[in-house]
Amino acid sequence: MTAEAAPTRRTELLAIAAQLFADKGFKNTTVRDIAEAAGILSGSLYHHFDSKESMVDEILSTFQEQLFASYDAVLASDVDARTKIEQCVRLSFAAIDEHPHEVAIFQNEAAYLLTFDRFGYLADRNAQSRNLWMTLLTEGVSSGALRGDLDVTLTYRFIRDTVWVAVRWYRPGAGHSHEAIADQYLTILLDGIATTGG
Amino acid sequence: MTAEAAPTRRTELLAIAAQLFADKGFKNTTVRDIAEAAGILSGSLYHHFDSKESMVDEILSTFQEQLFASYDAVLASDVDARTKIEQCVRLSFAAIDEHPHEVAIFQNEAAYLLTFDRFGYLADRNAQSRNLWMTLLTEGVSSGALRGDLDVTLTYRFIRDTVWVAVRWYRPGAGHSHEAIADQYLTILLDGIATTGG
DNA sequence: CCCCCAACCAAGCAATTGCTTGGTACTGTA
DNA sequence: TACAGTACCAAGCAATTGCTTGGTTGGGGG
Numbered sequence: 311m312t313a314e315a316a317p318t319r320r321t322e323l324l325a326i327a328a329q330l331f332a333d334k335g336f337k338n339t340t341v342r343d344i345a346e347a348a349g350i351l352s353g354s355l356y357h358h359f360d361s362k363e364s365m366v367d368e369i370l371s372t373f374q375e376q377l378f379a380s381y382d383a384v385l386a387s388d389v390d391a392r393t394k395i396e397q398c399v400r401l402s403f404a405a406i407d408e409h410p411h412e413v414a415i416f417q418n419e420a421a422y423l424l425t426f427d428r429f430g431y432l433a434d435r436n437a438q439s440r441n442l443w444m445t446l447l448t449e450g451v452s453s454g455a456l457r458g459d460l461d462v463t464l465t466y467r468f469i470r471d472t473v474w475v476a477v478r479w480y481r482p483g484a485g486h487s488h489e490a491i492a493d494q495y496l497t498i499l500l501d502g503i504a505t506t507g508g
Numbered sequence: 509m510t511a512e513a514a515p516t517r518r519t520e521l522l523a524i525a526a527q528l529f530a531d532k533g534f535k536n537t538t539v540r541d542i543a544e545a546a547g548i549l550s551g552s553l554y555h556h557f558d559s560k561e562s563m564v565d566e567i568l569s570t571f572q573e574q575l576f577a578s579y580d581a582v583l584a585s586d587v588d589a590r591t592k593i594e595q596c597v598r599l600s601f602a603a604i605d606e607h608p609h610e611v612a613i614f615q616n617e618a619a620y621l622l623t624f625d626r627f628g629y630l631a632d633r634n635a636q637s638r639n640l641w642m643t644l645l646t647e648g649v650s651s652g653a654l655r656g657d658l659d660v661t662l663t664y665r666f667i668r669d670t671v672w673v674a675v676r677w678y679r680p681g682a683g684h685s686h687e688a689i690a691d692q693y694l695t696i697l698l699d700g701i702a703t704t705g706g
Numbered sequence: 707c708c709c710c711c712a713a714c715c716a717a718g719c720a721a722t723t724g725c726t727t728g729g730t731a732c733t734g735t736a
Numbered sequence: 737t738a739c740a741g742t743a744c745c746a747a748g749c750a751a752t753t754g755c756t757t758g759g760t761t762g763g764g765g766g
Contacts, residue, residue, distance in 0.1 A: 468670055503697055551716080
């Protein structure tokens with residue numbers, strides 16, 4: 311359905327749609343908005359796509375595939391849990407840097423899109439992400455790298471939320487680099503903001 | 509405009525609308541949805557409110573007023589910066605517990621609503637909140653209670669995001685209490701998740 | 707008994723929405 | 737020259753949207 315090497319125009323239109331979906335929301339973006347931004351009429355979009363839903367679908371599924379492939383690479387590597395946690399965090403901030411629109415759409419629209427059957431794969435990806443973090447955190451605790459009194463479920467949620475919600479304010483090429491942000495965040499997460507011995 | 513002791517029915521309708529706005533989004537909730545949930549016809553809503561916009565407006569402004577009043581109480585108290593930070597965090601999780609719909613609406617719809625003049629006060633509240641946290645964090649750093657190498661702007665964003673985004677998964681009366689969540693979060697924020705001496 | 711008024715209904719209007727249909731311009735290939 | 741395929745236009749339809757209008761109901765105060 312979505313397969314093979316995409317022609318240019320289709321990809322262009324998806325990028326335009328992604329930006330609008332990210333900025334104004336899916337429901338709040340009309341097909342006429344997308345068409346106007348692309349310099350064509352709204353009906354012409356249906357030469358390229360079945361529906362407005364198909365557009366978000368293709369945007370999100372393509373992104374998720376890339377993202378989880380890079381998570382898998384980290385998991386397969388031969389380092390300890392704490393290092394894997396660090397790498398996953400850095401990787402997530404890098405994803406925000408490279409695909410801000412896609413991340414924003416997922417953050418803002420996932421709950422709504424999940425009410426449709428065709429977006430069930432988003433729930434699967436959520437579960438996959440949850441497993442990943444829970445495994446790493448549990449490993450970290452039992453190996454002694456992380457504090458024993460951690461509630462891993464809560465810690466997972468805090469990490470997930472703080473990392474991804476950064477898409478709301480992070481702008482590529484403005485202020486901090488995504489690497490610098492990841493550094494600061496990891497410092498806070500791992501060692502806290504209080505002075506030691508407080 | 510919004511003043512004085514509210515009659516019962518109006519408040520009921522606002523509560524119904526708030527739940528729908530929080531669950532499905534403002535744009536994605538129709539006046540017919542609200543009316544149906546209230547057991548009346550959509551036109552009858554306009555006996556109580558000017559417009560759909562007026563409903564969110566009243567929901568959000570009322571909540572923000574309460575919230576910032578309680579922040580002010582903390583700021584006026586005579587304790588050190590670190591204690592004030594702790595109290596503000598606890599207070600925020602308590603707000604999520606007591607007004608989950610209002611918090612969710614503000615989190616999800618603020619960006620969109622800010623495109624209308626009438627919601628300009630939301631930007632003012634954001635600035636007010638930013639000032640509050642930046643002041644407390646800067647005080648904490650200069651008094652030596654917080655680490656000197658902190659980027660206070662980034663730290664402010666991390667705290668703000670992590671606290672408020674909890675509204676996405678926190679459900680009053682299920683699993684952890686909001687106090688327990690605040691405890692865990694403060695532990696992580698202040699002392700980190702790594703074992704000391706790592 | 708009358709009147710008032712808050713709360714609501716019944717019906718519908720104008721605008722906006724996603725999407726369809728039938729046709730046209732242009733480009734490359736044989 | 738004929739043909740095919742891509743990318744688009746022009747026009748409009750059916751459904752949904754927020755909101756309006758004029759009228760009805762039922763309970764409480766005088």
